[in-house]
Amino acid sequence: MHKESWQNYHLNGQPVDAPASYGQPIPSDQMHGCGEIWLWRDNGKSRQILLQTRAKDKSLWPGYLDVSAAGHIDFGEQPIETAVREMKEELSLIIDPGDLLFLGALPLTNTWRKPAELELHFIYAYRVNGDLKMNFSDREVMAADWYDIDQIERAVRDDSLKLAKADSPLFDFVLPVIQSYS
Secondary structure: OOOOOEOEEEOOOOEOOOOEOOOOOOOOOEEEEEEEEEEEEEEOOEEEEEEEEEOOOOOOOOOOEEOOEEEEOEOOOOHHHHHHHHHHHHHOOOOOHHHOEEEEEEEEEEOOOOOOEEEEEEEEEEEOOOOOOOOOOOOOEEEEEEEEHHHHHHHHHHOOOOEOHHHHHHHHHHHHHHHHOO
């Protein structure tokens, strides 16, 4: 986990020009920035997403399934740099930024934090062809496995998988886009 100063964003999506202190509440007119990558592949007739299992000692959603790799944007860092850095830190995978598909920026309210905070998620997708050799050396991730998109969509509604509840809006946004990608 990085404890660098974070990059916050104004509510209009523009970066704030001063660093935010790690772990400090953010002003109500700002959002934390997050960069993330969703890995996907075709597996026969189904399309799958790689979900990580968060480490048991994480303060939020320990042991829950989460996005492939994600993290807060360090001050002055570009969102795509964050996404690539987090993929390397969490799964030991090196991704060429030029191979990423930008899905969009999604503002979300984190109601599980008290007080609630806003985050601006910069979301990228990466299509996997072949096998991945992952390593979970940073201790943030226990495992990573492939799940069919329809299985994840059901789990968002019925809790059949132990999904990080914070990610429900992300799943609602990302899964249809990746499902429709040709």
